[in-house]
Amino acid sequence: xxxxxxxxxxxxxxxxxxxxxxxxxxxxxxxxxxxxxxxxxxxxxxxxxxxxxxxxxxxxxxxxxxxxxxxxxxxxxxxxxxxxxxxxxxxxxxxxxxxxxxxxxxxxxxxxxxxxxxxxxxxxxxxxxxxxxxxxxxxxxxxxxxxxxxxxxxxxxxxxxxxxxxxxxxxxxxxxxxxxxxxxxxxx
Numbered sequence: 001x002x003x004x005x006x007x008x009x010x011x012x013x014x015x016x017x018x019x020x021x022x023x024x025x026x027x028x029x030x031x032x033x034x035x036x037x038x039x040x041x042x043x044x045x046x047x048x049x050x051x052x053x054x055x056x057x058x059x060x061x062x063x064x065x066x067x068x069x070x071x072x073x074x075x076x077x078x079x080x081x082x083x084x085x086x087x088x089x090x091x092x093x094x095x096x097x098x099x100x101x102x103x104x105x106x107x108x109x110x111x112x113x114x115x116x117x118x119x120x121x122x123x124x125x126x127x128x129x130x131x132x133x134x135x136x137x138x139x140x141x142x143x144x145x146x147x148x149x150x151x152x153x154x155x156x157x158x159x160x161x162x163x164x165x166x167x168x169x170x171x172x173x174x175x176x177x178x179x180x181x182x183x184x185x186x187x188x
């Protein structure tokens with residue numbers, strides 16, 4: 001590894017092809033959830049999403065449905081690794097410290113990384129249990145590893161992540177195969 005150079009990886013939509021699993025989970029919880037609305041929720045912090053609108057009848061919805069168990073089931077059926085991401089991660093791990101910064105849970109992330117022989121490539125996983133704010137998690141990474149924004153780059157697929165990384169002056173590489181489109185990412 002070269003000095004303190006650190007690559008911060010989002011997990012869902014960057015490494016793992018998990019959009020369909022996440023959307024199906026959202027729809028299992030609320031019949032009013034649409035793909036367009038769900039993608040829009042990632043233009044900010046997903047945990048700030050206030051989809052439950054009073055102008056909808058939520059009687060037939062299941063908002064109390066356990067998100068992570070439902071997601072894990074859908075992800076096991078449809079989630080996979082994006083083409084060549086395993087090779088890219090392994091190559092980057094030779095020269096850089098790699099850290100996951102995710103809104104997902106480490107249980108799912110670790111299992112996935114083990115299945116794809118990538119777990120040892122990452123120095124840490126900062127999931128939703130660490131904090132719901134990615135900017136806060138980035139600050140924790142600065143402190144733990146003794147790095148600054150100049151030492152880091154974040155690879156993400158959402159405008160919300162770009163905005164949170166910007167709060168810590170971290171530059172981003174946005175990928176277009178994930179949750180937000182090119183135009184939405186560019187607007188970030």
